[in-house]
Amino acid sequence: MEIISAEIPSAEPIRQAASAHPGTAAYPSWTADLPQVVWLRGDEPYGGEFSLDADAVMQELGIKRSRLTQISGTELRVGRTRIDRYIRPVYRPCDIEDYQKWTRATATHHKSSTLLEQAAHKLELSSRDFAEQLADLHHKLSTHLSRQLHGLEKQLGSSQGLRLAELLALSEAQHRRREQSQQRLNQTGLRQLTSLQSEVKEVQQSLSTIAGFAPQLEELRSLLCYLQQALVQLQQTAAKQKEHLASQLAELLQQLLKLHERFPVPEPSAQPQRSFGKKAGAARVFSPASSLSSPLFYPRPLGKKPR
Numbered sequence: 591m592e593i594i595s596a597e598i599p600s601a602e603p604i605r606q607a608a609s610a611h612p613g614t615a616a617y618p619s620w621t622a623d624l625p626q627v628v629w630l631r632g633d634e635p636y637g638g639e640f641s642l643d644a645d646a647v648m649q650e651l652g653i654k655r656s657r658l659t660q661i662s663g664t665e666l667r668v669g670r671t672r673i674d675r676y677i678r679p680v681y682r683p684c685d686i687e688d689y690q691k692w693t694r695a696t697a698t699h700h701k702s703s704t705l706l707e708q709a710a711h712k713l714e715l716s717s718r719d720f721a722e723q724l725a726d727l728h729h730k731l732s733t734h735l736s737r738q739l740h741g742l743e744k745q746l747g748s749s750q751g752l753r754l755a756e757l758l759a760l761s762e763a764q765h766r767r768r769e770q771s772q773q774r775l776n777q778t779g780l781r782q783l784t785s786l787q788s789e790v791k792e793v794q795q796s797l798s799t800i801a802g803f804a805p806q807l808e809e810l811r812s813l814l815c816y817l818q819q820a821l822v823q824l825q826q827t828a829a830k831q832k833e834h835l836a837s838q839l840a841e842l843l844q845q846l847l848k849l850h851e852r853f854p855v856p857e858p859s860a861q862p863q864r865s866f867g868k869k870a871g872a873a874r875v876f877s878p879a880s881s882l883s884s885p886l887f888y889p890r891p892l893g894k895k896p897r
Contacts, residue, residue: 627663630671630680640669640680647681651690664815665689706797710790717783724772731768735761 630637642650648658662668662679666689669680739761746753 624667626667628667628669630669632671637669637671639682639684640671642681642683642686644679644681647686650686660812661689664812664819665692706790706793710787713786714783717779720779721776724775728768728772732765735765 624636628640630640644655644658648655651658658666667682667685669682670677671680672678739758742757
């Protein structure tokens with residue numbers, strides 16, 4: 591393929607033109623009909639859209655150069671342009687966004703595992719904060735009740751000592767009930783935290799199992815793209831062969847017509863057929879006896895050569 595040696599504008603105006611969103615006038619609807627590999631000379635109306643180089647695309651997608659080379663032209667549209675003295679690949683931001691949306695379903699297992707780990711960590715912190723708040727509340731309540739009891743004791747005096755003793759016993763019973771309820775709450779929270787941690791571990795194990803199939807899914811996707819391209823090529827080749835055979839048949843028919851015009855076939859004449867034999871219309875019958883009686887049919891004696 592001949593490489594066009596036209597002058598290509600600098601990369602800065604191209605980066606400035608790429609700041610437009612794919613929904614604006616900088617991205618007309620007819621650019622969706624571009625092929626997967628676009629050769630740019632610099633004077634195309636859509637040349638400014640190809641503003642990202644290979645390093646920027648690798649950083650955006652988080653892949654290596656070998657993977658970018660593998661998907662360029664098959665799963666990701668790439669532009670080939672002459673920069674300095676070399677043909678370099680350039681990409682459009684809208685194609686990068688479309689590729690990210692297309693591969694988002696198989697590339698989010700790492701993000702899901704990270705979110706689950708963060709959720710488990712937040713749950714553990716919240717449970718610790720809840721336990722600390724319960725302990726602080728218990729301490730505040732006990733302190734407040736003790737202060738109230740001491741104030742009541744001072745107000746009532748010795749005359750109401752029996753009643754104060756009853757109040758103290760009642761407060762102690764309430765305090766014990768509160769401690770028991772707090773212990774039950776702590777045990778319930780710990781059981782829930784343990785069950786949630788076990789569920790998070792199971793989900794992480796399932797995510798790691800799913801992540802093991804990610805390379806096979808990528809290989810199957812690449813193979814599917816290759817088979818689709820091969821099918822398109824086979825269809826194009828079959829169409830070309832069909833057109834070629836049709837043209838050959840048309841030429842052969844024309845040649846036959848020309849030969850028929852040059853050498854016409856004579857029509858059969860209506861002459862009467864001649865009959866051989868004694869009578870007309872009688873067919874000559876072969877007789878074995880007559881053939882054997884002929885002298886030409888006698889056998890030659892053994893040992894004698896013909897003269």
